[in-house]
Amino acid sequence: MTQVETTVHYDNGYEEEYMLQEDEWDRDMLLDPAWEQQQRKTFTAWCNSHLRKAGTQIENIEEDFRNGLKLMLLLEVISGERLPKPDRGKMRFHKIANVNKALDFITSKGVKLVSIGAEEIVDGNVKMTLGMIWTIILRFAIQDISVEETSAKEGLLLWCQRKTAPYRNVNVQNFHVSPALLFSDVELRFSEKHLDIPKMLDAEDIINTPKPDERAIMTYVSCFYHAFAGAEQAETAANRICKVLGVNQENEKMMEEYERLASELLEWIRRTTPWLENRTPEKTMAEMQRKLEDFRDYRRQHKPPKVQEKCQLEINFNTLQTKLRISNRPAFMPSEGKMVSDIASAWQGLEQAEKGYEEWLLTEIRRLERLDHLAEKFRQKATNHENWASGKELILSQKDYETATLTEIRALLRKHEAFESDLAAHQDRVEQIAAIAQELNELDYHDVAAVNQRCQSICDLWDKLGTLTQKRRESLERTDKLLETIDQLFLEFAKRSAPFNNWMEGAMEDLQDMFIVHTTEEVQSLIAAHEQFKATLPEADAERQAIMGIHSEVQKISQSYGIKANIINPYSTITIEELLNKWEKVKKLVPQRDGALQEEMARQHAHERLRRQFAAQANLIGPWIQARMEEIGRCSLEIGGALEDQMTQLKQFEHVIVAYKPNVDKLEGDHQLIQESLVFDNKHTNYTMEHIRVGWELLLTTIARTINEIETQILTRDAKGISQQQMNEFRSSFNHFDRKKNGAMETDDFRACLISMGYDLGEVEFARIMMLVDPNATGIVSFQSFIDFMTRETADTDTAEQVVASFRILATDKPYILVEELRRELPPEQAEYCIMRMPPYAGPGAPPGALDYTAFSTALYGESDL
Numbered sequence: 001m002t003q004v005e006t007t008v009h010y011d012n013g014y015e016e017e018y019m020l021q022e023d024e025w026d027r028d029m030l031l032d033p034a035w036e037q038q039q040r041k042t043f044t045a046w047c048n049s050h051l052r053k054a055g056t057q058i059e060n061i062e063e064d065f066r067n068g069l070k071l072m073l074l075l076e077v078i079s080g081e082r083l084p085k086p087d088r089g090k091m092r093f094h095k096i097a098n099v100n101k102a103l104d105f106i107t108s109k110g111v112k113l114v115s116i117g118a119e120e121i122v123d124g125n126v127k128m129t130l131g132m133i134w135t136i137i138l139r140f141a142i143q144d145i146s147v148e149e150t151s152a153k154e155g156l157l158l159w160c161q162r163k164t165a166p167y168r169n170v171n172v173q174n175f176h177v178s179p180a181l182l183f184s185d186v187e188l189r190f191s192e193k194h195l196d197i198p199k200m201l202d203a204e205d206i207i208n209t210p211k212p213d214e215r216a217i218m219t220y221v222s223c224f225y226h227a228f229a230g231a232e233q234a235e236t237a238a239n240r241i242c243k244v245l246g247v248n249q250e251n252e253k254m255m256e257e258y259e260r261l262a263s264e265l266l267e268w269i270r271r272t273t274p275w276l277e278n279r280t281p282e283k284t285m286a287e288m289q290r291k292l293e294d295f296r297d298y299r300r301q302h303k304p305p306k307v308q309e310k311c312q313l314e315i316n317f318n319t320l321q322t323k324l325r326i327s328n329r330p331a332f333m334p335s336e337g338k339m340v341s342d343i344a345s346a347w348q349g350l351e352q353a354e355k356g357y358e359e360w361l362l363t364e365i366r367r368l369e370r371l372d373h374l375a376e377k378f379r380q381k382a383t384n385h386e387n388w389a390s391g392k393e394l395i396l397s398q399k400d401y402e403t404a405t406l407t408e409i410r411a412l413l414r415k416h417e418a419f420e421s422d423l424a425a426h427q428d429r430v431e432q433i434a435a436i437a438q439e440l441n442e443l444d445y446h447d448v449a450a451v452n453q454r455c456q457s458i459c460d461l462w463d464k465l466g467t468l469t470q471k472r473r474e475s476l477e478r479t480d481k482l483l484e485t486i487d488q489l490f491l492e493f494a495k496r497s498a499p500f501n502n503w504m505e506g507a508m509e510d511l512q513d514m515f516i517v518h519t520t521e522e523v524q525s526l527i528a529a530h531e532q533f534k535a536t537l538p539e540a541d542a543e544r545q546a547i548m549g550i551h552s553e554v555q556k557i558s559q560s561y562g563i564k565a566n567i568i569n570p571y572s573t574i575t576i577e578e579l580l581n582k583w584e585k586v587k588k589l590v591p592q593r594d595g596a597l598q599e600e601m602a603r604q605h606a607h608e609r610l611r612r613q614f615a616a617q618a619n620l621i622g623p624w625i626q627a628r629m630e631e632i633g634r635c636s637l638e639i640g641g642a643l644e645d646q647m648t649q650l651k652q653f654e655h656v657i658v659a660y661k662p663n664v665d666k667l668e669g670d671h672q673l674i675q676e677s678l679v680f681d682n683k684h685t686n687y688t689m690e691h692i693r694v695g696w697e698l699l700l701t702t703i704a705r706t707i708n709e710i711e712t713q714i715l716t717r718d719a720k721g722i723s724q725q726q727m728n729e730f731r732s733s734f735n736h737f738d739r740k741k742n743g744a745m746e747t748d749d750f751r752a753c754l755i756s757m758g759y760d761l762g763e764v765e766f767a768r769i770m771m772l773v774d775p776n777a778t779g780i781v782s783f784q785s786f787i788d789f790m791t792r793e794t795a796d797t798d799t800a801e802q803v804v805a806s807f808r809i810l811a812t813d814k815p816y817i818l819v820e821e822l823r824r825e826l827p828p829e830q831a832e833y834c835i836m837r838m839p840p841y842a843g844p845g846a847p848p849g850a851l852d853y854t855a856f857s858t859a860l861y862g863e864s865d866l
Contacts, residue, residue: 034209034213035213035216036126036130037205038201038205038209038212038213038216039130039134039213039215039216040061040126040130041200041201041205041216042200042201042213042215042216042219042220043061043130043133043134043137043216043219044058044059044061045198045199045200046133046137046141046198046200046219046223047061047074047133048198049197049198049223050074050077050078051070051073051074051077053077054073054076054077056070056073058070061126061129061130061133062124062125062126062129062130063124065099065121065129066095066121066122066123066124067090067094067095067098067122068086068095068096068097068098068099068100068101068102068118068121068122069086069088069098071098071099071102071121072086072098072101072102072105074136075102075105075106075136078136078140078141079105079109079140081105083101083102083105084101086098086101092122095122096118096119096122099118099121099122100118103116103118103132106132106135106136106139109139110139111135111138111139113132113135115128116128116131116132116135134215134219137215137218137219137222138152141219141222141223141226142156142218142219142222145159145222145225153218156218156221156222156225157172157174157175159225160172160221163228174214175212175214175217175218175221196227197223197224197227198223200216200219200220200223201216201220230812233809234809234810234825235825236806236809237805237806237807237809237810237825238806238810238825238826240802240803240806241803241806241807241810241826241830241834242826242827242830244803244860245830245833245834246830247323247327247329248329248860249833250323251320251323251324251327251329251332254316254319254320254323255320255332255334257316258313258316258317258320258332258334258338259334259335259338261309261312261313261316262313262334262338262343263338264309265306265309265310265313265343266337266338266342266343266346268306269306269343269346269347269349269350270346272298272302272350273346273349273350273353276350276353276354276356276357277353277356277357279357279360281364281367281444283446284368284446285365285368285369285372288361288364288365288368289365291361292361292362292365292675295357295358295361296672299693300668307697307700307701308700310343310347311700311701311704311705312704313340313343314340314705314708315704315705315708317332317334317340318708318709318712318784319708319711319712319715320332322712322715322716322788323715325716325788325792326715326716326719328799328861329860329861330861355690358690362680365678366680367443369516369678370443370516371440371443371445371446373514373516374436374439374440374443374445375440375445375447375451376514377436377513377514378433378436378437378440378451378455380509380512381429381432381433381436381509382433382454382455382458384429384505384509385426385429385430385433385458386458388426389426389458389461389462389465392419392465393461393464393465393468395419396419396465396468396469396471396472397468400412401475401476408570409476411490411570411571412476412570413476413477414490414491414494414570414571415494415570415571415572416469416472416473416476417491417571418491418494418495418498418571418572419469420469420473421494421495421498421499422498422502423465423466423469425498425499425502426502430458430459430462433455433458434455434459437451437452437455489550489553490569490570490571490572491571492550493547493550493551493569493571493572494569494571494572494574495571496543496546496547496550497547497572497574497579498572498574500540500543500544500547500579501574501578501579501582503540504540504579504582504583504585504586505582507533507586507589508582508585508586508589510533511586511589511590511592511593512589515600517600517604518604518607518678518679518680518681519604520601520604520605520608522604523597523600523601523604524601526597526600527597527601530593530594530597534590537590544579544583547576547579548576548579551576606677607674607677607679610670610673610674610677610679611674611679611682611683611684612684613670614667614670614671614674614682614685615682615684615685615687617663617666617667617670618667618685618687618688618689618692619685619687620663621663621664621667621687621692622687622691622692622695624660625692625695625696625699626695628653628656628657628699628703629695629698629699629702631653632650632653632702632703632706633743635649635650635653635706642724643710643713643714643717643724643727644714646710647707647710647711647714650703650706650707650710651707653703654703654704654707657699657700657703664692664696667689667692668689671689709783709784712784713727713784713787716787716788716791717791722791726790727787730786730787730790731783733753733756733757734753734783734786736753737749737750737752737753737756743782743783744780744781744782744783745780745781745786746779746780746781747770747774747779747780747781750770750773750781750786751766753786754766754769769789772785772788772789772792773785773786773788773789799861800857800858800860800861803857803860803861804853804854804857804858807853807854807856807857808853810822810825810826811853815841815843815846815854816841816843816846816850816851816852816853817838817850817851817853818847818849818850818851819835819849819851822834822835822851823835834851834853834856835851837856838851838852838853838855838856839851839852839855839856840852
């Protein structure tokens with residue numbers, strides 16, 4: 001019996017030695033039949049596990065490698081490299097050349113082959129062929145195995161010992177005696193089915209052999225080692241993908257929620273704005289008051305929840321963008337027309353329409369109030385004039401002068417002169433009626449057609465009366481020479497009674513005239529005018545007594561000359577009874593007018609109290625809101641304290657603000673009382689209810705946005721691993737270069753800030769940074785943009801390249817991944833998420849259903865489009 005030593009050397013100094021006992025072998029060093037069978041079976045299965053990737057396999061290990069073609073193909077598959085082009089000739093020297101190319105490639109990998117020649121491989125030498133395959137297995141499957149810095153063989157043995165340590169009665173000492181402890185028929189079938197390890201030996205091959213072949217066992221065990229190592233890599237890769245997909249799914253839910261809320265808010269604005277822009281006036285005060293009530297309901301009930309929704313929508317948008325920046329995702333771009341700026345623009349249009357709408361309502365109410373007053377005044381004057389003009393056309397059309405005596409003619413002439421005087425006195429009233437009608441037309445009175453018709457009838461009759469009066473005068477003057485005697489007393493009575501009567505009618509109209517005032521000064525002016533009128537009453541009473549004296553003188557003369565007491569004054573239709581009745585009515589209306597003016601003065605005093613009550617509250621609430629705004633501003637600029645302390649202080653501010661709201665509500669109630677009393681101005685305060693509303697809404701929005709900014713800074717700090725000291729340093733730098741102290745740095749200030757922090761800025765680099773912090777080119781850098789930039793400069797996050805590398809591990813280094821691989825390696829939810837979104841792989845050599853994980857990963861980070 002002889003002993004042969006076969007040694008494989010590596011350039012790195014690593015060396016494996018195996019002693020082969022020539023027990024019953026011949027001088028040609030043939031292997032033990034059992035070992036040879038085990039090596040043939042194991043090495044063939046191992047080679048086929050790799051050749052199947054190239055769509056081929058071997059049946060006889062010493063025959064199928066003789067021409068070198070499949071040997072070169074095997075080396076290309078397991079190394080991933082291209083070998084020199086093989087010779088396709090069938091001559092012996094062609095085959096030897098191919099085998100030499102394969103052996104040269106093995107040598108190029110740091111392996112020094114001893115006693116292995118190409119001729120022996122071409123000749124089908126089993127020992128050399130198996131030795132060469134073993135050399136390949138050592139180099140490409142076992143050499144890189146290392147456990148705790150042991151050699152490949154020792155490392156593989158140590159790995160087996162660790163994997164079998166939990167099992168009782170299993171103690172692996174080597175690869176000769178212990179394999180029966182590792183393998184059973186069931187285990188081999190399980191590994192073939194679930195671990196994708198080809199069945200290289202049967203259980204009986206190991207159990208029935210006293211000393212199984214060590215090389216065959218090591219080859220088989222190395223397959224288990226690589227399978228388990230690959231599974232651990234896949235698990236790590238799957239965990240990374242699940243984390244990334246979980247973040248992406250959460251962000252997508254927030255995007256969908258933003259889209260829904262934005263759509264609902266924009267739809268409400270779209271419905272409400274046309275209502276506020278509608279300026280179609282109503283015809284009556286009651287209808288306009290209903291419009292005002294609807295507007296109050298809108299301000300108190302419908303708008304406040306929408307203000308909160310708008311603020312919450314902006315907060316959600318900022319939070320989403322922060323999460324996207326933290327997870328290194330592209331910024332969220334809402335659907336067209338649903339940007340925060342679009343919502344702000346629509347909201348601005350709503351508030352503009354709202355402001356104009358309230359102004360218009362109040363103007364219309366004042367206009368209708370004025371119209372009602374003018375219409376009533378028109379009706380009174382028109383009625384008085386129509387009563388006066390009633391029958392005048394018939395009187396002026398009489399031909400009584402044709403049969404009258406001289407005395408009667410003269411009486412008729414004097415009577416006509418008195419009528420002309422009366423007619424002239426009514427000229428002013430007709431002009432007033434026409435002027436009122438014209439004003440009603442200009443103010444668009446709803447029943448202006450009836451007014452115009454009545455005014456036209458009065459004017460037509462007035463013109464006709466003027467024409468008839470002129471004609472009658474001409475007729476009477478033709479017979480004037482026949483009428484020489486006239487009763488001067490009757491004439492004087494007529495001339496004095498007509499103006500006096502007209503004065504009384506005017507006085508009664510003035511005493512019953514409606515008035516609209518808004519201040520005590522205006523009431524006082526009316527009272528002064530009324531007092532002036534009362535001062536003229538003694539003079540009027542003297543005129544009355546004079547007229548009554550004329551009447552008494554007529555009665556005396558009539559009695560003296562036997563004239564009947566029922567004699568009628570031919571010059572006037574006014575009787576002494578009418579004058580007395582009207583005088584009594586004037587005296588009765590004077591105290592009534594006094595009472596009405598005093599009542600109005602009391603009402604205006606009540607309005608003044610409402611003004612002072614509103615002003616007292618408004619003058620407190622306005623400065624209080626300004627003070628809270630300044631406190632919030634100072635809190636947001638503080639540097640020394642922790643962000644959590646700032647958040648606590650802001651929450652306290654928010655609590656104080658919410659608790660203060662009843663004061664604003666009470667002011668709203670006082671404002672409603674003022675509006676219901678039609679009080680339109682207030683000299684005791686510069687604050688209007690609109691000012692308070694705008695300031696209150698701005699205060700609520702500011703505290704909410706400031707809290708959101710601090711929450712965003714905490715989220716950024718915690719996610720990026722930034723210390724509180726760093727955040728304070730960022731705030732200190734920002735405040736130092738915020739020259740205008742308005743919470744933003746201008747471009748030159750930002751450049752100076754970066755230089756002070758050690759940045760070496762060229763124009764191109766600074767332009768790149770400005771694109772990050774000011775993408776809309778506004779020329780200013782907010783504190784949040786500054787914080788985002790500094791955190792990106794100091795923190796590390798997942799990248800698209802890392803996700804691609806993770807998917808490559810799951811795909812076993814293929815440039816594509818299959819649906820079954822995703823479902824096997826990932827949880828069901830994440831697997832289906834990937835399957836629905838991954839595009840098909842378009843590269844060469846891919847099976848049907850292959851998916852492109854590279855395009856999917858880069859799209860997650862905004863580096864490409866799906």
